[in-house]
Amino acid sequence: MPNKSKPNRLIAEKSPYLLQHAHNPVDWYPWGEEAFEKAKHENKPVLVSIGYSTCHWCHVMAHESFEDEEVAKLLNEKFVSIKVDREERPDVDSIYMTICQMMTGQGGWPLNVFLTPDQKPFYAGTYFPKTSRFNRPGFVEVVKQISDTFANNREHVEDIAEKAANNLRIKAKSDAGDSLGEDMLRRTYQQLINSFDAAYGGFGSAPKFPIPHMLAFLLRYHQYSGEENAL
Structure with missing residues (x-):
């Protein structure tokens, strides 16, 4: 269960969804420069987790993982973690949903995207159970593997991130073109x-x-x- 006596940074936010996560043991940041500056300074990957207050699977993942001390310890040590309300920031949600669909062929919420410190995405997914089940990788395993790859095979991570960013630029240019026939x-x-x-x-x-x-x-x-x- 979350520790009600130690609110994180989200306690100062106005969004009902962000406030739902204000007592998670995860050291959440709201979307903003502070989080990315910390990631650059500490050379850590960034988790951007997007959802909304009435999303069923967002609540499931929150209970299984974001309220869990083991998961929180991993995220707090190895990542900078950002929570986003898609209803408050549809612009951010739209970008990372596009990335998730490009990388996985599907989308949905919760939307979990891992970025380099300079905000380039290199891994994305939707709901992850805490441990592997439903033919889905467990969040603990995903977080550990991403942390290890970021630390020991950074060139591979940067290559994926650059390709994803380039594909997003191409799509944005295409979307700005002629009307659909x-x-x-x-x-x-x-x-x-x-x-x-x-x-x-x-x-x-x-x-x-x-x-x-x-x-x-x-x-x-x-x-x-x-x-x-x-x-």
């Missing part, structure tokens, strides 16, 4: 059909997260094309 809309619709779970609903494999922009696209595509299956 009919062929692109059709291909996007087809990709959603291919990933839709007709038996149980949702897209992709479990654990599933409702992703509003997918549903908004399907509604607008139905209105645009008359395609009943989109609706």
